[in-house]
Amino acid sequence: MKKKFIKAENISFKCKEIPLTRRELKNILNYRIPCLCCGMEMLHPDIYTRLLEDKRLCSRSSEAVKVLEPFENIMHPVERQVFNMFKSLSEKYPDKNFQELLLMKKDIHELALVKIQSSIFNKISFYRRILPKKSARALRKLIIRTNDIIFDPEPHKPFSRRIFIHKLKNILKNLENPKMKEDIITIARRLPRSSDEVCAFVVKNARKHPEVIALNLVHPSVGTFEHLQPKCMRGMNNSLNFALECSYCNNSRHHYPLAVQIEENPYMPENAQNQINKLISLCKKNLCKKEYVKNLTATLKELSYDMIDLDISALED
Ligand SMILES: [Zn+2]
Numbered sequence: 001m002k003k004k005f006i007k008a009e010n011i012s013f014k015c016k017e018i019p020l021t022r023r024e025l026k027n028i029l030n031y032r033i034p035c036l037c038c039g040m041e042m043l044h045p046d047i048y049t050r051l052l053e054d055k056r057l058c059s060r061s062s063e064a065v066k067v068l069e070p071f072e073n074i075m076h077p078v079e080r081q082v083f084n085m086f087k088s089l090s091e092k093y094p095d096k097n098f099q100e101l102l103l104m105k106k107d108i109h110e111l112a113l114v115k116i117q118s119s120i121f122n123k124i125s126f127y128r129r130i131l132p133k134k135s136a137r138a139l140r141k142l143i144i145r146t147n148d149i150i151f152d153p154e155p156h157k158p159f160s161r162r163i164f165i166h167k168l169k170n171i172l173k174n175l176e177n178p179k180m181k182e183d184i185i186t187i188a189r190r191l192p193r194s195s196d197e198v199c200a201f202v203v204k205n206a207r208k209h210p211e212v213i214a215l216n217l218v219h220p221s222v223g224t225f226e227h228l229q230p231k232c233m234r235g236m237n238n239s240l241n242f243a244l245e246c247s248y249c250n251n252s253r254h255h256y257p258l259a260v261q262i263e264e265n266p267y268m269p270e271n272a273q274n275q276i277n278k279l280i281s282l283c284k285k286n287l288c289k290k291e292y293v294k295n296l297t298a299t300l301k302e303l304s305y306d307m308i309d310l311d312i313s314a315l316e317d
Helices: 008-012 022-031 045-052 061-074 077-092 098-129 133-150 161-172 178-189 198-205 210-221 247-253 258-264 268-284 290-303
Strands: 223-227 242-246
Touching: 022 223, 022 242, 022 268, 045 210, 061 077, 061 098, 061 210, 077 098, 077 198, 077 210, 098 133, 098 178, 098 198, 098 210, 133 161, 161 178, 198 210, 210 247, 223 247, 242 247, 247 258, 258 268, 258 290, 268 290
Parallel strands: none
Antiparallel strands: 223 242
16 A cells, blocks of 8 residues: 655645746856855856866866866855965965875874864763763773774774764664763764865865865855755655755755754855845846746745745735
8 A cells, every 4th residue: 555645745836837947947057046055156067067077177286276266256165265275385386286285284284183073072082971881881982993093194994074973873872861962962063074174174185186176176066956845755856846055055954854954054044035036136037937936935934834934025026
């Protein structure tokens, strides 16, 4: 027998027509649209595809800098800082490629990163005093192994924040005190990611090919179709369920519900209003459709439990 679990949010847009084709929606990214979630201006994916084929990105840094310069204003904050570092280094060492330049800076950034990481591991270790014996022992083991990795200048495998948090959650999964569990995970989440600390970006990318490093400076800004209702929750695969979001925000949401995304991005309602204002101005030039704006507004309101309640009165002016 077929399982019956159609969500209420799906039913309401079921009989509507699809307002924009994929191509039409993608076209909108030609007009400096801010990301629904973080509000940063997005890059059209076709421009990124052309960059993928640009051989100058793996050559001398002076060449690669020239290719990337037009994209500096849409880079996310950490990526822009790293790009500025490349700009000044390439004046001194124009013949070195991006990887060679990062390797010159790796040691100093790795030290800075290890300092931040070890202070976080210390904070987590304090919980050994109050955790049940079995969990405390497992936590001790995990921290010892992790310290072995981060204090080794040439570790067998680099430290992975994602794997560490996964292992930590496993250790804590049977804990009876949910508050303590949450506190420990919250501390672990402060471990730097390459998207929020320059030192983590440098360490993570220094092992990569020069063209990959260059593309990683731009990639978070590429515009994508975000499934408002996640695919795994039977979200539709068309513009009735698509919002324009940068690749960084889309990837960081995973398959979580919209409400969780708003919790982690408290400015999302304001940023969504900025995007809708831009879309309304495009409707007036016949570059977007009113039906898309109306459906997007209704879908966001419903899936966010009214946390995103956009003003589209200008649509009818
Ligand atoms: Zn974004």
